[in-house]
Amino acid sequence: MNNRKRPKLEIRETRKYGKGVFAAEDIEKGRIVWVLDGERMDALDLVERVNGDAENINDPLQIGKRTYIDLDEFSRTFNHSCDPSTGIRKTSEMFALRDIKKGEELTFDYSATIAPTEWKMRCKCGSRNCRGILGDVLSVPREQLDYYKRHGALQKYMKAILTDVEAGRYEIPKYELAALAKLKRTSEEFP
Numbered sequence: 627m628n629n630r631k632r633p634k635l636e637i638r639e640t641r642k643y644g645k646g647v648f649a650a651e652d653i654e655k656g657r658i659v660w661v662l663d664g665e666r667m668d669a670l671d672l673v674e675r676v677n678g679d680a681e682n683i684n685d686p687l688q689i690g691k692r693t694y695i696d697l698d699e700f701s702r703t704f705n706h707s708c709d710p711s712t713g714i715r716k717t718s719e720m721f722a723l724r725d726i727k728k729g730e731e732l733t734f735d736y737s738a739t740i741a742p743t744e745w746k747m748r749c750k751c752g753s754r755n756c757r758g759i760l761g762d763v764l765s766v767p768r769e770q771l772d773y774y775k776r777h778g779a780l781q782k783y784m785k786a787i788l789t790d791v792e793a794g795r796y797e798i799p800k801y802e803l804a805a806l807a808k809l810k811r812t813s814e815e816f817p
Contacts, residue, residue, distance in 0.1 A: 637703055646705045646731045653726040662718035664697040689717045690783045707733035709753035713779025737766050738774055741787050
């Protein structure tokens with residue numbers, strides 16, 4: 627397995643929801659596909675940006691309990707799927723959950739990267755296992771969440787949060803509830 631060199635990727639129009647990232651070559655299971663990147667910000671920066679209408683609460687990638695990445699344009703182009711071809715591990719490393727054929731869209735399960743929250747939106751991924759709702763990690767069916775755990779497809783911070791949830795020690799942070807209250811767009815408006 628060659629993890630040193632990233633596979634060739636291309637941005638193309640999807641049939642469902644605008645642009646997406648596609649494999650420009652076959653990618654074998656386990657191979658690093660991309661490292662999602664962008665400007666790091668803490669929870670207070672995120673709240674200020676959301677409240678100032680400079681950021682949508684669903685745009686940044688959560689990478690810690692209070693840390694986010696405002697994704698760069700390429701990283702933001704990866705779409706969600708309830709039946710993803712890639713997973714996220716470490717902080718923001720995408721890797722192939724299965725063999726991926728040239729021309730196939732590269733997707734990840736957004737819900738597996740979102741700490742427990744009240745935020746949700748309608749899912750339009752169209753996969754055969756579509757949940758209909760895109761939400762937090764607790765919206766992922768137990769069997770699928772166990773699959774992600776077994777295959778290492780959970781970020782470091784998420785593993786710790788799930789341990790806290792299982793022990794009954796997790797509460798939604800107040801700063802997040804305040805930001806959610808300020809969100810002006812309804813879930814029906816999201817792609």
